[in-house]
Amino acid sequence: MNKKDEKDEKYSEKKMFTDSFGIVDLTNKEAKEEHFGEIAQYEEARVKEAQRKFHARMTQHEKEEAAKWIGYYRYMVVDADEK
Secondary structure, three states: OOHHHHHHHHHHHHOEEEEOOEEEEOOOHHHHHHHHHHHHHHHHHHHHHHHHHHHHHOOHHHHHHHHHHHHHHHHHHHHHHHO
């Protein structure tokens, strides 16, 4: 194998990304979008599950305080962003 072939092979290896979800060709835009979409979906599910478990451990008083705080937060931040 000549130097150009070796260089091309190394270059193509660098364009691959491997993680626990699999291997993705970074030169393929559709494959990247699908791959990182899967990661985002998994992370959202993981966060929601953590929130459910946290909520289950809270006392009734803590749940009431959290609901009040969330209401204030939405009023001040989320509603302000929509205006």
